[in-house]
Amino acid sequence: MGWLRFVALLVVTLVIYSPVGAAPTGSVVVAQGVDPTTLDPMNHQETPAANLARNIFDTLLERDQELKIQPALATEMPKLVAPTTWEFKLRAGVKFHNGEPLDAEAVKFSLERLVDPKLKLRGATPFAPLSHVEIVDPLTVRIHTKAPWPILDTLMSGTGAAILPPKYYKDKDMAFVAKNPVGSGPFKFARWVKDDRIELEANEQYWRGAPRIKKLVFRPIPDDAVRVAALQNGEIDVAVNIPPHLATIIANHPKLFLSTAPSVRTIQLMYYTHQYDAQHKLVGPYAGPVADRRVRLAINHAVDVDEIIKSVLDGKGVRVATMLTDRHFGFDPQLKPIKQDLTRTKQLLAEAGFPGGVDMVLNGPQGRYVRDKEVAEAIAGQLTKAGIRTTLRVFEWGNYLN
Template sequence: MKKRLAGMGLAAVLALSAALVGCSSQSSTTTPAPKQQEAASGTAPASGGNSGEKVLTIASGNDIVSFDIHDHNNTSTEAVHVNMFNYLVKKDRNQKVQPDLATSWEIVNDKTWRFKLREGVTFHNGDPFTADDVKFTLERVAKDQKLLEYGNYKQIQEVKVVDPHTIEIVTNESEPVLLNRLSRLGSGMLPSKYIKEKGWDEFLKNPVGTGPYKFEKWERDDRLIMVKNDQYFGDKPKWDKLVFRAIPEDATRVAELLTGGVDIAVNIPPSDLERIDSNEGTHTATGPTQRVMQLTLRMTPGTVTENPKVREAIDLAIDEKAIVDSILAGGGTPTRTRVTPGNFGAEPSLYNTSLYDPERAKQLLAEAGYPNGIDINFSATSGRYLKDKETAELIQAMLAEVGIRAKLDLMEWSKFNETYKAKKFGEMFMISYANSMFDGSLAFDRLTTERAKGESDYSNPEVDKLLKEAEKNMNLEERAKQYQQVQKIVAEERPHIYMYQMNANYGVSDKINFEPRLDEMLFADEITLK
């Protein structure tokens, strides 16, 4: 398909995409019988078969990245981790902050917050949870610049231990969104004693948290198994076992759901929604997300994408509405910003809009000195996001229409993530980010001069200044305007080209109750048997 698309006219590609939405080629996939499928999965879902064991099996398009909660920024990994680790505070379905490992908190002064910790909590290995664990966890991510989550926690200067169940978090500046930071990826509490005694490598092989489910086994790129934690401090876990399966192929993931091999399948192609709803024993669930699909462009000196007219040409060559309509069956919204409605600091003028203009894109290339077009390297995931492979192929065809010859490298998530962390992509890569803080600050964490180095190599002193000021600004009206100004600058300079906000599609067994969350988390104890 990839080679054919590169040489097809855009109209033909769009027609093919629309046909794929209406009639999926995956529908003809041969599927094993339910009992055979159950045996293949290794764990009977939902009821647990004859054993009486209550097992919840969830299939995603990719495996988790790691058990290092500080060295990834992957929502689908966090969606699994939330069952094993607890935060100091957590967000409910309405994104309101609630107590978790901290029972109460207060602002002592502009740079100090005091938290009372829950008593009687133990890690899965029996170690008690204390203030020392909070200090160890947050200071690690706040001080190690090599960690991917460092940029979201460098605001913390230190964690003071007042007593075994009281801590004070001291920030470098006033911190308007500290609670948001503490309720998301990177803030799961780690067992300091266990890690200091056994070492980090041992923890990564046998991770320990305080959550309702504890680690049993991880077969990379296949499945992760957790079992209930009978010593959990909260409500009794609802399931005996959780199985998270990595199934990159859409057709296989859907087949597993239809034949009873899994209870929930994530990232269901739009073309399979009707099929799942009409199948006896399954239904679909769809909900909005905070996830935006984007292109990251290199502005490194000497690259063709360093030229602002080339970046603008790439932007104008892409018809985001056509992607949403033809690939996602309308399950998304074109956007020129990552700060979508519902996030603090959103700029409405950049949402639900597109600049698609292929003729102008051709002119821009000529003005940039490339009348015969350009060649670029384009990397994208295959199986990580909903219809990511098809989206990348359609973008490749759209770019070809204006003279941008994109060499497309489709990667499984594990390979893509390795390249991402090493910052070894060529001129352009496609990735989708969510916003777990629901705040403008997280949307631009990779666009400061410091964080962009080696990735986009974007550097704008005005953007750096605005983001630094907004980060500590307790005047919410001023702070919102600062983020709105950043969005306008980024939309003009295009180190990132934002394309569309995504909806999430799930396939669900009729045996269970499941409602999608806006943050895409998969809290097992919010999922119940009927």
């Protein structure tokens, strides 16, 4: 299923960057559902960490308000100088928060770090076509790919391709930089109180001009009602992942503003079919019931997604057949979602050797996605009624991810 994204804001007038000579003032507190697992922009694939990275780091390219790709640290869009070579020109005079210059050496170090197989960074997979970076001069680099890669510009606009200060990151171990990031973005890292807050301070030397806000704070508040109450009480200024059933409260509040937009986030059941070791290498097939395709299909037929959208998401979800929404490249409208069919579920379980039903464990996070715990509870209830006796285990995001 996919759904609409809700973001609520306390009504304040904000300008991203200060007028020339004006010092940053005040603070903005943003509530996310969870704490990031890391502040290393290359070692994750999670939105809460990316939201922090977008404020701490810069990228060669970026998307504007209309989602069009534009130059950022690059002075212009890259040139394809060969089928597998892209040339980028860099801005002069940009410095990292620690004073290191942002130059061709920094770009080479950063992108080659991202795809270094020894580091096994979680964000590396989408960048697999990247081969190496060539330094042409201090402000010119050429990115070489293993084969023609037409979406390189798209990947270079994401925070996974953040540019890092090479001397700082070369000298520190992975655990340290995960908690002590240094970038060139509009805000500098100040401190991280785990599961309480992450504080950022304005980078007054930012190449685009100092931010108007002096302090930016990110707080994890997993419980939806608590997050909304904090917004109503003025404890926070921005809240993300507003649950649909509380959206009307915010929309009718005289001092709050609710922003709604179609989301490309999809939520799906993921089946554990293979086992991996601590280094994420494949060990072999999983011996449990879901290794049997018939059991997986039985589960699919047991879930009434439309009812979950209606009762849990207040009708604000859209059922999809695959992980792709109609806003994704590759979306196929001819593919239709599986419908609930409890007779088919019973038949498939019997064929798989479970005529009396089967026991299952469903693991899920709380606070990461819109009403994630409640969606999991509804699924567990539906599965149990269908003869798939389900035990639900809900975890804090970091524990769930690991």
